[in-house]
Amino acid sequence: xxxxxxxxxxxxxxxxxxxxYLASLNATPxxxxxxxxSAITPANVSQFHLFEDDHPDCTVxxxxxxxxxxxxxxxYLHEKWWRLDDVLRTSSKSRSGLQPVQSVTERLIVFLxxxxxxxxxxxxxxxxSPHPRTESCKxxxxxxxxxxxYSVKHKGKLCDSWSSRCYLLPVLDxxxxxxxxxxxxxxxxxxxxxxxxxxxxxxxxxxxxxSSSMAAVIRRFLQQHEEHxxxxxxxxxxxGWTQRRNIWLNIQLGFYASEQxxxxxxxxAALASVSTCNSNAPLATASSRLCDMNQEGSSPSSGxxxxxxxxxxxxxxLDFKFPDRPRNVGGKIxxxxxxxxxxxxxxxxxxxxxxTSVDD
Numbered sequence: 001x002x003x004x005x006x007x008x009x010x011x012x013x014x015x016x017x018x019x020x021y022l023a024s025l026n027a028t029p030x031x032x033x034x035x036x037x038s039a040i041t042p043a044n045v046s047q048f049h050l051f052e053d054d055h056p057d058c059t060v061x062x063x064x065x066x067x068x069x070x071x072x073x074x075x076y077l078h079e080k081w082w083r084l085d086d087v088l089r090t091s092s093k094s095r096s097g098l099q100p101v102q103s104v105t106e107r108l109i110v111f112l113x114x115x116x117x118x119x120x121x122x123x124x125x126x127x128x129s130p131h132p133r134t135e136s137c138k139x140x141x142x143x144x145x146x147x148x149x150y151s152v153k154h155k156g157k158l159c160d161s162w163s164s165r166c167y168l169l170p171v172l173d174x175x176x177x178x179x180x181x182x183x184x185x186x187x188x189x190x191x192x193x194x195x196x197x198x199x200x201x202x203x204x205x206x207x208x209x210x211s212s213s214m215a216a217v218i219r220r221f222l223q224q225h226e227e228h229x230x231x232x233x234x235x236x237x238x239x240g241w242t243q244r245r246n247i248w249l250n251i252q253l254g255f256y257a258s259e260q261x262x263x264x265x266x267x268x269a270a271l272a273s274v275s276t277c278n279s280n281a282p283l284a285t286a287s288s289r290l291c292d293m294n295q296e297g298s299s300p301s302s303g304x305x306x307x308x309x310x311x312x313x314x315x316x317x318l319d320f321k322f323p324d325r326p327r328n329v330g331g332k333i334x335x336x337x338x339x340x341x342x343x344x345x346x347x348x349x350x351x352x353x354x355x356t357s358v359d360d
Contacts, residue, residue, distance in 0.1 A: 018061045137151045169203050171235055177190075195231065
């Protein structure tokens with residue numbers, strides 16, 4: 001059995017176990033070693049803070065090699081050290097496909113996928129920031145492994161902790177598929193699950209700005225599911241009509257850069273990704289919200305996220321979406337006011353960047 005299959009622990013128990021072990025380690029450092037032959041000493045152990053909101057705090061201990069504090073080898077759970085790859089596995093056959101996140105250990109898996117399993121490869125690139133502890137998420141399981149996840153801002157949920165604004169429609173906020181697990185249709189599977197989960201809603205949002213890979217995934221999805229073309233909008237919180245624009249219409253009008261919809265990625269849009277199926281994967285330390293998906297060999301950049309995964313597989317990443325810019329159509333700058341196009345769908349702009357990394 002793996003940690004996610006064991007009896008659930010709460011925030012307090014997880015934090016208490018971490019603090020007790022760390023105190024004991026500082027008093028009399030144990031001599032035992034991990035399977036990677038890294039001695040467990042206070043210098044090799046660090047604390048992860050799992051959630052964006054830290055009241056009460058929730059921490060877990062991570063073991064890293066002495067020469068590289070950015071790589072995570074193991075985590076301390078249920079009074080023992082577990083290899084990173086094992087924390088992302090399950091022995092339960094009922095965990096298959098997209099499953100709601102309910103336990104603290106499942107939220108730890110979301111944290112590991114978005115923050116730990118892969119770090120940005122170049123300067124200026126950033127990873128996901130921690131999610132709130134109450135974030136609505138689903139983990140994507142395939143062949144006993146966690147290969148991705150997505151999160152949703154529900155209609156009526158507060159947009160932030162400092163205002164009274166609430167979301168006016170459900171919004172797909174974060175999407176992530178592990179790079180080594182892409183181009184297998186998981187991005188399309190996530191979009192289908194999101195749309196099906198809110199079948200009674202006339203309109204659904206995708207957090208703005210759209211990344212190139214996300215635009216490609218959505219285009220592929222809408223080519224297959226015409227019934228959703230008038231439902232999906234790129235939105236900025238809280239999602240009023242002045243903060244929405246119809247994604248299918250914008251694709252037709254060429255509002256997303258041409259390289260975003262290049263033939264090479266139409267068959268497999270890029271969903272968020274943050275991991276290689278490798279227990280030696282490095283720790284991501286930067287914080288941000290949205291990751292673009294680029295071409296092969298790239299990694300999450302400037303913003304934020306299945307199969308039997310291969311640790312050697314290339315990484316197709318969904319990066320931060322392109323920043324807002326004046327839209328030029330026929331040589332004229334488009335007005336911010338919605339125009340009555342032939343489709344009657346054109347709505348207004350949006351801007352807020354969130355997390356996204358995927359590849360279909």
